[in-house]
Every structure is written in structure tokens, then in C-alpha cells.
Amino acid sequence: MMRASRALGALKLIGLLTFMAFIILPLIQMTLISFIATLAHPDAEVGTLTLRNYRAIWSDPNLRAAFVNSIAYVLINICITVPVAIPAAYAFSRMSFVGDKHLFLAFIAFRITPPVVLTLPIFQLFSTLGIVNSVFGIALAHCLFNLPISIWILQGFISSIPREMDETAFLDGYSRPGFIWKILLPQIAPGIAVTAFFCFMFSWVEVVFARILTTTNGKPISMALSALFGFQTDIGLVMAVTAASMIPGAILLFAMRSHLSRGFKIGKV
Amino acid sequence: MKDRTNSGWLFVLPAAVVLGMVGLIPLITVVNYSFFEIFILDARFWIGTEWYADIIGSDRFWASFGRSALFSALILGVQIPLGIAIALCIPRNKLWVGITLVIVALPLLVPWNMIPSLWLSLLNPESGILGRVLPVVGWPSDWKLSIPHTWAVLVVMDVWHWTSLVVILCYSALTTIPPSYYQAAAIDGAGPWQVFRFIQLPQLYNVLLMAVLLRFMDSFMIYTEAFPINAGGPNGATMFLAVDLGEEIKAFNYGPSAARSVICFLIILIVAWSFSKAQGKLDERHPA
Numbered sequence: 356m357m358r359a360s361r362a363l364g365a366l367k368l369i370g371l372l373t374f375m376a377f378i379i380l381p382l383i384q385m386t387l388i389s390f391i392a393t394l395a396h397p398d399a400e401v402g403t404l405t406l407r408n409y410r411a412i413w414s415d416p417n418l419r420a421a422f423v424n425s426i427a428y429v430l431i432n433i434c435i436t437v438p439v440a441i442p443a444a445y446a447f448s449r450m451s452f453v454g455d456k457h458l459f460l461a462f463i464a465f466r467i468t469p470p471v472v473l474t475l476p477i478f479q480l481f482s483t484l485g486i487v488n489s490v491f492g493i494a495l496a497h498c499l500f501n502l503p504i505s506i507w508i509l510q511g512f513i514s515s516i517p518r519e520m521d522e523t524a525f526l527d528g529y530s531r532p533g534f535i536w537k538i539l540l541p542q543i544a545p546g547i548a549v550t551a552f553f554c555f556m557f558s559w560v561e562v563v564f565a566r567i568l569t570t571t572n573g574k575p576i577s578m579a580l581s582a583l584f585g586f587q588t589d590i591g592l593v594m595a596v597t598a599a600s601m602i603p604g605a606i607l608l609f610a611m612r613s614h615l616s617r618g619f620k621i622g623k624v
Numbered sequence: 625m626k627d628r629t630n631s632g633w634l635f636v637l638p639a640a641v642v643l644g645m646v647g648l649i650p651l652i653t654v655v656n657y658s659f660f661e662i663f664i665l666d667a668r669f670w671i672g673t674e675w676y677a678d679i680i681g682s683d684r685f686w687a688s689f690g691r692s693a694l695f696s697a698l699i700l701g702v703q704i705p706l707g708i709a710i711a712l713c714i715p716r717n718k719l720w721v722g723i724t725l726v727i728v729a730l731p732l733l734v735p736w737n738m739i740p741s742l743w744l745s746l747l748n749p750e751s752g753i754l755g756r757v758l759p760v761v762g763w764p765s766d767w768k769l770s771i772p773h774t775w776a777v778l779v780v781m782d783v784w785h786w787t788s789l790v791v792i793l794c795y796s797a798l799t800t801i802p803p804s805y806y807q808a809a810a811i812d813g814a815g816p817w818q819v820f821r822f823i824q825l826p827q828l829y830n831v832l833l834m835a836v837l838l839r840f841m842d843s844f845m846i847y848t849e850a851f852p853i854n855a856g857g858p859n860g861a862t863m864f865l866a867v868d869l870g871e872e873i874k875a876f877n878y879g880p881s882a883a884r885s886v887i888c889f890l891i892i893l894i895v896a897w898s899f900s901k902a903q904g905k906l907d908e909r910h911p912a
Contacts, residue, residue, distance in 0.1 A: 363816055371713040374706075374787075375727050381742045381784065382730060384753050388745060435642065443639035452632035456900070458640065464889075464896040465647040467841035471866050472885040475873060476650035476657075499646045502639055507834075531631075562737045562848050577735035590745065597738045604733035605726055612722035615796055 385594045393591035408595035418596060421579035424490050425600070428575060429558050431494035433551045436501045440550065444509035445535055449521065466503035470563035473499070478567045488572035496564040501554045508553060512546030513539065545614045552611050559604060576600045651889065657882035668878075675883035684868070685884075692844050692865040698779050699786075699843040704836060706783070707790025708828065712820070714795055725795070729788045740852035743781045771861040774854045778862060781853070782843060790835045797831040798824060829906055837899045841892065 389408055392399035399405045412418045446452070447459060470477075477496055478487065486492040516539070524534045540547075562577045569578055576596065583593050608615075658675055662668040679685045714724050734742065749755045749765045759765060767773035801823060809819050847866040850856075856863040856871075869888065872881040 367713040442635040446635035450632035469845035476653035
């Protein structure tokens with residue numbers, strides 16, 4: 356029995372390490388290329404080891420702007436998504452109202468609607484509203500998939516809080532909004548953090564909306580990367596930008612690790 | 625019991641307004657376009673359901689539909705079991721959990737348009753790590769001409785990209801199992817398989833449903849990552865549903881692309897509906 360469980364432990368470790376090696380392999384390739392000069396430059400021959408690709412991110416105004424744009428639209432998206440999702444998640448968790456199931460179904464359907472299906476009309480609508488080529492447009496478009504998923508995650512967190520807490524609060528004279536604001540929010544703070552992280556994760560890397568909504572201005576990192584491809588592609592620079600774009604997410608992920616591993620339950624209506 | 629009150633609508637109203645704007649209004653526009661022949665947006669005339677008849681009757685649509693279905697089946701068949709297995713392998717030690725989760729989730733942080741580039745450079749016969757090793761085991765350098773090889777690259781790439789999501793979801797569900805369950809199982813002398821079957825798996829049902837829904841839809845409608853690998857080739861063998869649609873949109877065929885979009889959305893609705901039915905079934909069996 357002891358030996359069997361030790362063998363199982365070893366097997367698990369090997370399995371995990373193999374999977375992690377598979378995950379890291381393309382990233383090693385990326386990192387290697389990002390430190391190599393892949394085009395001839397005055398200060399570096401092709402094929403030499405160099406830091407110039409990373410320095411170029413800092414010195415190129417377009418790339419710098421792309422990082423600022425990406426951070427901006429993700430933050431705006433979170434600022435729209437989370438405050439809108441909290442009351443909705445509360446309602447789905449605690450109240451039953453006419454059409455709640457249908458509404459939830461519609462939300463799920465929008466989450467799984469691929470952006471490519473809606474590209475054309477979204478572009479037209481946003482042109483009319485005058486929010487194309489701006490970070491605000493992308494932030495709003497990304498609500499299509501981030502809002503349903505946020506409601507879903509938050510609803511799980513809210514449902515795990517005992518209903519007695521609501522009832523006690525109502526007896527103490529709290530209104531529903533007052534209860535959400537003063538009592539519920541501190542309780543689901545980890546849930547809000549997890550939600551914001553998922554919004555970041557899905558929004559940071561999205562390209563379909565980002566492409567059609569930024570033809571001249573407000574390009575995020577992914578589009579700045581696309582723009583780097585051309586007749587002579589400096590693939591080293593491309594890889595350096597990709598690697599750099601992953602750093603904020605990795606830091607956030609590490610900071611969020613305890614919340615992610617505490618488990619969030621996916622709720623129902 | 626939930627409170628029966630229609631004031632719930634006030635709470636969901638902001639979310640409904642936002643989704644109405646970025647989801648419902650564009651959708652209605654698409655439905656509208658799908659009944660017109662449109663040269664430029666100001667000049668269009670009604671042609672009824674002609675586009676739909678064209679699409680439903682075309683081999684091209686059904687072929688891409690079949691390819692997408694096969695791709696989804698492969699992806700789900702690999703990613704869901706693999707994701708569960710890896711989630712079970714993650715150690716309990718606090719520090720290692722953090723490090724493992726970060727490494728495992730790294731592919732989720734790569735911009736989508738760079739994922740094909742990463743894999744193409746990895747497979748580059750001259751400079752790629754895999755590209756230089758693979759010919760030893762018989763991988764052809766002109767793999768882009770071969771249908772099975774192109775499919776293999778796409779599937780492995782998607783497994784690389786998205787298995788992490790399944791792992792994270794499953795892992796987070798596994799951590800909600802109280803330690804007392806495991807102790808009880810140990811007292812009863814349950815083996816690893818029984819622990820998995822009767823303690824861990826039931827905890828996973830809910831997140832697995834979510835994982836299956838997300839992975840099914842996203843792989844069925846794969847677009848951004850699929851095209852650059854081999855431009856839908858060889859001979860259109862990797863022209864998936866959404867790739868085909870994307871090409872139609874790029875060619876500014878408003879009418880046909882709108883009709884295709886509506887058909888895609890009908891598929892989405894069917895999937896979402898079956899999903900909510902499945903969830904209802906789960907809740908009956910395992911009331912929360």
C-alpha cells in the first residue's frame with residue numbers, strides 16, 4: 356500500500372513535469388529568438404546575442420503606445436464589467452424573477468458567440484458612436500464575452516455565502532443595495548479579484564475585435580505585433596514584444612494564486 | 625429558496641443594457657443584412673432567404689461544418705481528460721502550487737495572433753527546436769502539404785494553448801473538497817481510482833460542464849489561430865467554419881457572410897440551450 360501510493364506520487368510528478376515541459380517548449384523558443392538579432396542592424400550582426408530587441412520596445416514610440424493602450428483598455432473593460440456584473444450576479448443568485456432563466460441563457464449564448472460573427476455590425480455601430488480607433492471601443496466590445504463570464508464567476512462566489520446573512524442584514528434595516536455595498540462586497544472581495552483577473556486574461560490577448568476597431572489609432576499590443584510583420588520581419592523583435600506582453604499577466608497570476616486555488620464554484624440559475 | 629421578486633430586473637438591467645448594445649443590436653443588424661443583396665451599404669435589395677438556401681445547399685458549408693465538428697471532437701477528447709489528469713497531479717505544497725499554476729497558465733497569456741507564429745518558429749526546419757529534431761522521427765519538412773500533419777499541428781497547438789484553462793478550472797474545483805472526505809475514504813480503504821470516481825469527479829461535474837462548453841464553442845469556431853498555420857490548406861483541408869466566415873467577411877460579401885453568421889448563431893443557441901438543460905439535470909442530481 357505504501358509502495359503503491361509512492362509509485363502513484365512519482366507517476367503524478369512525472370506527468371506534471373512532462374506537461375510543463377510541453378508548455379514551456381514554445382516559450383523557450385520564443386525567449387531564445389527574442390535575444391538574437393534577426394535582422395542586420397548597425398550595432399549587431401545577424402545571429403548575435405543581443406538585448407537590442409528589448410531595448411527597441413522601450414525606444415519605439417509605437418510599441419510603447421501599444422503597451423499603454425493594452426493596459427488602458429483592459430482597465431476600462433474591468434471598470435465597466437465588474438460594477439455591472441455584481442448586481443446582476445446578486446440577482447441571479449438570490450432572486451427569482453420573470454424571465455431569469457431565459458436571460459441567463461441569452462448571456463451564455465453571448466459569451467460563446469465568436470467575435471468574428473459580430474465584427475461587421477459592431478464596427479458599424481461603433482463608427483456611428485464615434486468610438487472606433489480608441490481604447491474605449493475595444494473595452495466596450497470585450498464586454499461581450501467578459502460580462503457573462505464575470506456574472507457567472509461572481510454568482511458562484513455570492514451563492515457560497517449563506518442566505519441567512521442577507522436576512523439578518525434586512526432585519527437590521529439594510530436595503531438590498533445597501534447590503535450589497537456594505538456587507539456583500541467585502542465578503543466576495545477574492546471573487547472580485549478572480550473576476551478581474553479572468554477579464555484581464557480574456558481581454559489582453561483577444562485580436563478579432565482589436566483588429567477591426569483599431570485601424571489607425573489606439574492599437575493594442577497584439578495589433579502592434581501584427582504591424583511588425585512585413586516584407587522583412589524582425590522576428591527577434593516580434594518575440595521580444597510577445598515575451599514582454601506576457602509579463603504583466605504572469606505577475607498577476609502569481610499574485611492571484613491563492614485565490615485561484617481556493618476554488619470558485621460555478622453557480623446555476 | 626430564492627426571493628420571488630421582479631425587482632431582480634433592476635439589478636440585471638445594467639448588464640442587459642451593455643450586452644444589448646454589444647451583442648443584441650449587432651446581432652439584429654446581422655439578421656437584417658442576411659436577407660439582402662448588398663453591394664454597398666446604402667444600396668441593397670431584398671432577396672429573402674436566398675443566401676440561406678445557397679449556404680444550406682452548398683458542399684463548401686457542410687464540409688467546413690464537418691471539419692469544425694471533427695476538430696472540436698478531437699480537442700475535447702484530448703483536453704478534458706488531460707486537463708483533469710494534470711489538475712490531479714498538481715502538488716499540495718503551497719509554494720509549488722503557485723509556481724505550477726503560473727507556468728501552466730502561461731499559454732493563456734500569449735496574444736492569439738502570436739500563437740501560430742510561436743508554433744511555426746518552433747517547427748522551422750532550420751532554427752526551430754522541434755523543427756530540427758522532428759525529421760529524425762520521420763516528420764517531413766514539407767508538412768504543410770500533408771493534411772494529417774497540418775491537422776496534427778493544429779490540434780497540438782490548441783492543446784498547448786487551452787488545456788491550461790481546463791486545468792485551472794478543475795484544480796480550483798478540487799480544492800473545494802473538504803479534507804474530511806479524503807480521511808473518510810482512507811478509513812474505508814478506498815484506492816486512488818475510487819477516490820477519483822466517488823469523491824473528486826462529482827466535485828468536478830459543474831466546472832467540467834463549463835469547461836466543455838467554453839472549449840467546445842471556442843474550438844468549433846476557431847478562427848484567429850487556425851488560419852496563419854497553413855492558410856486553410858492544404859487544399860482547404862483546414863478551412864473551418866469561422867475561418868470560412870472570416871474570409872467571406874474580408875471579401876466584403878455582406879449578405880452571405882451575414883447569413884453564415886446567423887447560422888453560426890443558431891448553432892450557438894442550440895449549444896447554450898443544451899448546456900443549460902444539462903446544468904439543470906446536474907442540479908437535480910446534486911442539489912447544492
